[in-house]
Amino acid sequence: MRSLIPWRRKKSVFKQDPAPSRLKYRMQRWMLTPGIRLGLRIGVPFCLIFTLGSAYMANEQRRDGLNIFLSDLRQSIRERPEFRVKMIAIDGAGADLADDIREVAGLRFPVSSFDLNVDLIREVIEMLAPVKSAAVRIRSGGVLQVDVVERDPVLVWRNRQGLALLDETGIHVAELGRRSLHADLPLIAGDGADAHVAEALRIFATARPLGARLRGLVRIGERRWDVVLDRGQRIMLPAEDPVPALRRVIAVSEVRDLLERDIASVDMRLSARATVRMNKTAVQEWWRIRQMNGGG
Numbered sequence: 001m002r003s004l005i006p007w008r009r010k011k012s013v014f015k016q017d018p019a020p021s022r023l024k025y026r027m028q029r030w031m032l033t034p035g036i037r038l039g040l041r042i043g044v045p046f047c048l049i050f051t052l053g054s055a056y057m058a059n060e061q062r063r064d065g066l067n068i069f070l071s072d073l074r075q076s077i078r079e080r081p082e083f084r085v086k087m088i089a090i091d092g093a094g095a096d097l098a099d100d101i102r103e104v105a106g107l108r109f110p111v112s113s114f115d116l117n118v119d120l121i122r123e124v125i126e127m128l129a130p131v132k133s134a135a136v137r138i139r140s141g142g143v144l145q146v147d148v149v150e151r152d153p154v155l156v157w158r159n160r161q162g163l164a165l166l167d168e169t170g171i172h173v174a175e176l177g178r179r180s181l182h183a184d185l186p187l188i189a190g191d192g193a194d195a196h197v198a199e200a201l202r203i204f205a206t207a208r209p210l211g212a213r214l215r216g217l218v219r220i221g222e223r224r225w226d227v228v229l230d231r232g233q234r235i236m237l238p239a240e241d242p243v244p245a246l247r248r249v250i251a252v253s254e255v256r257d258l259l260e261r262d263i264a265s266v267d268m269r270l271s272a273r274a275t276v277r278m279n280k281t282a283v284q285e286w287w288r289i290r291q292m293n294g295g296g
Contacts (some may be wrong), residue, residue: 056216078112086142093148097130104128113138121146129172131241155197156182158189170197190219199242203227205244209250213259224269234265244270 014224030036033068048237057063077083086109088096104124107116122136124145135147153165153173163176165185172194176182186204193200200217207227215228225242227235237245253259258276267275 054092078114082108083113084142085113085116085138085144088144090146090148093146093150096149097148098109098130100128101125101131101148107144110142118144121142130174132167144232153182153185155200156185156187157194158187159191159193164194166194166197168197168201170194187216188215188219189216190222193217193219196225200225203237203246204242206246207250209254229259233259233263236265236267236269238269238271239240241271249274 028040050169057066088102088107088109090101093101104127105121107178118136118138121144122134125131125134125136125148126156131148133149137145139145151167151171154168155162155166156176156179157166163179165173165176165182167173179187181199186200188194188197188200196219203217203225204214210227210229213229215230218226218228220226220236224239225237226238227246229235235246235249249258249266249268252274262279262281264277264279267277
């Protein structure tokens with residue numbers, strides 16, 4: 001007997017494979033590449049912005065308008081009160097040097113700090129003879145601060161143009177109107193004397209026992225020194241090693257009162273043999289005494 005229930009054919013069930021296809025897998029791996037990810041994150045927006053910007057800037061009127069806008073923006077920033085320099089302050093310089101610094105700086109206040117080149121201002125200030133070094137900065141309150149270290153004069157140099165002050169390196173510091181303004185400084189004279197300041201200072205240090213009798217040093221022929229004393233006396237030093245030669249003269253003078261006698265000069269140009277030249281009156285007196293002894 002046939003069943004009354006119709007025959008039901010079994011339907012085949014297909015399950016979907018969860019694994020991606022080969023193409024999809026390769027796309028996913030490609031997207032995980034660092035270079036591709038960086039290109040999508042930065043390169044694509046950059047290209048898009050560059051393209052839009054190029055299209056915008058292709059118009060000449062738009063370019064002019066953008067340039068005017070940027071120029072006005074820069075000018076408005078420069079003119080803001082917090083960027084304005086209103087005055088200059090100079091420390092470490094005398095009144096005359098401070099006036100010279102203001103003159104060479106050539107600034108008209110107020111001025112924007114963006115228009116100031118502090119390095120250039122420092123170089124211009126250091127070109128002044130009395131300035132050894134300088135530091136320039138802009139400090140709060142709109143002040144251009146200049147800190148100056150002046151050269152210390154150690155010698156007075158008498159030259160063809162007059163009197164000048166020199167520092168320990170021989171650099172010209174300032175002109176000197178009268179010797180009395182720096183009577184405490186030792187005096188040197190002669191052409192080329194400023195190029196041998198270090199040697200002159202060593203000679204002055206050695207000649208300290210001469211005290212107030214020392215008048216100064218004279219450069220002879222741009223090769224050697226003469227030590228000038230009062231009463232017109234001179235110690236003629238050699239071109240080489242003048243300090244030991246002067247030390248020997250001082251030692252002999254302390255023992256035998258050489259420089260206290262009526263002599264005109266002590267010639268030490270030949271270090272092995274010192275030559276003493278007497279004054280004219282001393283020579284005449286010597287001849288007179290000799291004649292008296294000979295006659296007696």
